[in-house]
Amino acid sequence: MSVLVISTDKLPTKLIELFASQVPGVEFRLWPDIGDPQAIEYALAWKPPPGELAKLPKLKAILSFAAGVDHLASDTALPRHIPVVRAVSEASRLTMSGFCISQVLRYHHRLALYESFQRQGIWKQVPPRDMTETRVAVLGMGVLGADLAARLQALGFAVNGWARSFRAFDGVTMFSGADGLLPCLASSNVVVCLLPLTPQTHGILDAKAFAAMPKDGYVVNVARGGHVVVPDLIAALDSGHLEGATLDVFEPEPLPADSALWRHPKIVVTPHTSGRMTNQRVALNIVAMLREVLSGQPLNNVVDWAKGY
Ligand code: NDP
Numbered sequence: 498m499s500v501l502v503i504s505t506d507k508l509p510t511k512l513i514e515l516f517a518s519q520v521p522g523v524e525f526r527l528w529p530d531i532g533d534p535q536a537i538e539y540a541l542a543w544k545p546p547p548g549e550l551a552k553l554p555k556l557k558a559i560l561s562f563a564a565g566v567d568h569l570a571s572d573t574a575l576p577r578h579i580p581v582v583r584a585v586s587e588a589s590r591l592t593m594s595g596f597c598i599s600q601v602l603r604y605h606h607r608l609a610l611y612e613s614f615q616r617q618g619i620w621k622q623v624p625p626r627d628m629t630e631t632r633v634a635v636l637g638m639g640v641l642g643a644d645l646a647a648r649l650q651a652l653g654f655a656v657n658g659w660a661r662s663f664r665a666f667d668g669v670t671m672f673s674g675a676d677g678l679l680p681c682l683a684s685s686n687v688v689v690c691l692l693p694l695t696p697q698t699h700g701i702l703d704a705k706a707f708a709a710m711p712k713d714g715y716v717v718n719v720a721r722g723g724h725v726v727v728p729d730l731i732a733a734l735d736s737g738h739l740e741g742a743t744l745d746v747f748e749p750e751p752l753p754a755d756s757a758l759w760r761h762p763k764i765v766v767t768p769h770t771s772g773r774m775t776n777q778r779v780a781l782n783i784v785a786m787l788r789e790v791l792s793g794q795p796l797n798n799v800v801d802w803a804k805g806y
Pocket of ligand 1: 642661674698770
């Protein structure tokens with residue numbers, strides 16, 4: 498039985514060697530050297546070239562290297578009846594939550610202001626924020642959002658959650674559906690976007706959304722660049738309505754050198770690093786996912802193409 502590792506990004510050959518050593522009895526093939534397509538039963542995919550997965554007649558499941566599957570959704574030839582399993586793990590939840598919490602705390606402790614004071618040699622205390630008065634909205638209460646919401650609460654923050662369908666989460670004030678978005682934002686000082694990118698969520702953080710937030714609010718986008726309408730965000734920051742934003746994801750990536758985002762004084766830019774783990778950790782997570790899929794147990798974290806994520 499063979500697993501095809503397929504990506505338009507160059508993957509380290511060491512990775513394939515590690516898979517082979519950890520999952521014995523399986524032949525790993527690295528695209529484009531696919532050999533006999535009839536022998537390939539599983540594909541490990543990251544941004545595969547459109548149409549390539551449709552050429553594998555015996556494919557039983559596709560394993561996505563990432564939690565987001567927009568890199569697969571854009572392949573119109575992708576056979577939709579083949580299950581797609583998303584890569585999520587305890588380590589990826591912790592990594593993403595940790596990054597988001599760092600930005601919430603940066604806002605909460607007014608670190609941007611104190612960093613600017615330091616650059617000017619100014620010793621000045623401004624009124625602190627009370628933990629319970631900082632309410633954080635988590636947009637997308639899925640595998641990652643739910644983890645973040647729980648960890649924020651453990652730190653003492655009040656948390657709003659927004660999802661497509663209503664589900665209760667301990668201690669979280671939940672909002673759902675398109676009608677729930679603006680009411681959710683209206684009471685949220687910090688908004689963290691952890692949504693999948695779908696036609697429904699594209700451009701969801703726009704002028705209307707920013708206007709709904711309280712004055713001096715803060716936006717953290719770690720999901721996909723397409724969620725934010727950049728000119729609307731810049732207008733909300735320049736008008737003084739929003740205090741700042743942390744953007745980790747962009748459309749396109751890498752962020753072009755002439756983008757105004759690089760130099761905006763109220764924006765923190767990070768290069769799609771919020772969910773990054775060491776190669777070793779990524780490889781071990783993939784190995785665990787492969788073992789689970791190959792064991793024949795019911796699949797977890799399977800994409801529902803009817804919902805689009
Ligand atoms: P999940 O599929 O587990 O959760 C998605 C959540 O978003 C669910 O709560 C879902 O609602 C909600 N949602 C989807 N569509 C809508 C909508 N139209 N309106 C309201 N809520 C909606 O995803 P994950 O938590 O695993 O990952 C979320 C995203 O984070 C990924 O798709 C990816 O884009 C991004 N990501 C970014 C990384 C990075 O490196 N920057 C790393 C990993 C992920 P419901 O519960 O009702 O289904």
